[in-house]
Amino acid sequence: MQQTYAYIISILLCFNLLTASSEEKKIISKPEEIKWWSGMLVQVDAASVIYSTLMKGDTYSMEGSAQLGIRQKIYPVVEIGLAGADKTMTSLASYKTNAPFGRVGVDINLLSPKKDTKPTNNLFLVGIRLGFSNFSYDLNNIIISDEYWKQSETRNYPNEKANKVWYELVAGIRVEVYKSIYLGWNVRNRNLLSKETVGSISPWYIPGYGLNGSSNWGFNYTIGYKF
Amino acid sequence: MKYFFKFILLSFAVIIGYSCSNDETCRKNKYVRLQVSLYKVSLNPTNNTFVTAAWNVDSITVQGVGVDSVLYKNSKKINLLSLNLNKIVRKTAYQLNINKIKDTLTIYHTNVTEFLSLECGCLKVYSIDSATVTNHSIDSIKVINHQVNTDNATNIRIYN
Numbered sequence: 001m002q003q004t005y006a007y008i009i010s011i012l013l014c015f016n017l018l019t020a021s022s023e024e025k026k027i028i029s030k031p032e033e034i035k036w037w038s039g040m041l042v043q044v045d046a047a048s049v050i051y052s053t054l055m056k057g058d059t060y061s062m063e064g065s066a067q068l069g070i071r072q073k074i075y076p077v078v079e080i081g082l083a084g085a086d087k088t089m090t091s092l093a094s095y096k097t098n099a100p101f102g103r104v105g106v107d108i109n110l111l112s113p114k115k116d117t118k119p120t121n122n123l124f125l126v127g128i129r130l131g132f133s134n135f136s137y138d139l140n141n142i143i144i145s146d147e148y149w150k151q152s153e154t155r156n157y158p159n160e161k162a163n164k165v166w167y168e169l170v171a172g173i174r175v176e177v178y179k180s181i182y183l184g185w186n187v188r189n190r191n192l193l194s195k196e197t198v199g200s201i202s203p204w205y206i207p208g209y210g211l212n213g214s215s216n217w218g219f220n221y222t223i224g225y226k227f
Numbered sequence: 228m229k230y231f232f233k234f235i236l237l238s239f240a241v242i243i244g245y246s247c248s249n250d251e252t253c254r255k256n257k258y259v260r261l262q263v264s265l266y267k268v269s270l271n272p273t274n275n276t277f278v279t280a281a282w283n284v285d286s287i288t289v290q291g292v293g294v295d296s297v298l299y300k301n302s303k304k305i306n307l308l309s310l311n312l313n314k315i316v317r318k319t320a321y322q323l324n325i326n327k328i329k330d331t332l333t334i335y336h337t338n339v340t341e342f343l344s345l346e347c348g349c350l351k352v353y354s355i356d357s358a359t360v361t362n363h364s365i366d367s368i369k370v371i372n373h374q375v376n377t378d379n380a381t382n383i384r385i386y387n
Contacts, residue, residue, distance in 0.1 A: 087345065089346065146314040149294060149313045151316070198341070199350075204345040
């Protein structure tokens with residue numbers, strides 16, 4: 001439900017800012033040529049740091065990206081990061097991992113500059129990512145108790161290996177707030193491509209993807225500098 | 228600049244809204260029981276054939292051998308038993324007291340551990356290797372489904 005709120009707020013904010021930027025453009029009348037190359041933007045994600053703080057160390061993540069601009073329309077991107085989890089449940093079952101992850105993809109700017117207006121650096125982007133993470137994890141202290149027969153056993157699965165691949169559908173905005181300094185955010189719908197066998201050991205948290213499940217939602221709040 | 232502040236404020240609202248609470252609730256089905264049906268075989272004198280029908284016992288008490296607690300205590304008019312197999316060892320024995328006559332049902336099974344999730348832990352499912360029973364009030368048994376899992380289909384038939 002909270003994710004749905006986030007999604008609705010994101011859409012509202014998106015339209016709010018885009019309307020604002022189109023108002024600005026009306027003032028400028030002299031047309032400018034759109035450059036083939038519009039620089040490289042290096043960004044860090046603040047949302048993952050804030051989210052890690054809110055999770056109180058159960059999960060943590062940091063990531064950054066480098067994105068090229070081609071004719072202010074196409075934005076190929078590479079994202080890399082480091083993420084992990086150190087979670088102990090109330091049942092005392094624990095999960096631990098720490099690994100790098102990567103994503104490659106492309107964004108498309110859906111805003112077309114109107115005729116006789118200056119090209120804007122405010123963007124409404126939709127895109128796709130292919131994410132991957134090769135990692136190992138420890139799953140320990142899984143207690144199997146038999147209340148009727150009054151017996152129990154404990155299972156430990158140390159150093160389990162996993163290789164996960166997923167795709168993400170991304171939508172968001174980016175605004176130039178000062179010369180070459182950009183703020184932006186995007187929401188992401190992540191979908192795992194790696195399927196798991198029912199009953200087999202599986203990771204609780206996948207670096208770069210989040211909590212394990214066939215799909216989940218993510219949010220990035222980026223701060224960037226364009227070179 | 229006003230857009231900048233709008234951007235900051237609303238973006239943080241999104242982040243806080245997104246930060247959902249960490250839920251440890253297990254929502255997966257972990258109910259696995261050995262399902263035993265009771266049947267009564269009787270001779271139909273009119274055509275001299277055997278007729279099999281559900282055996283609604285007048286009274287039944289079921290208890291695991293070696294434990295204090297009972298699974299069924301003097302239950303009346305039932306013909307289906309849901310019994311806990313031992314999750315740790317591969318042999319489970321029950322004492323069945325049917326209409327005040329005692330029998331022992333012994334199940335030999337292979338235990339398979341299935342991992343569900345960190346929240347749910349592991350689930351034990353079973354494959355029945357063999358089953359034996361003493362013959363005081365029970366005539367015979369038949370394993371009709373060797374897999375004991377969350378489907379909870381009938382596994383064993385007991386005939387009187």
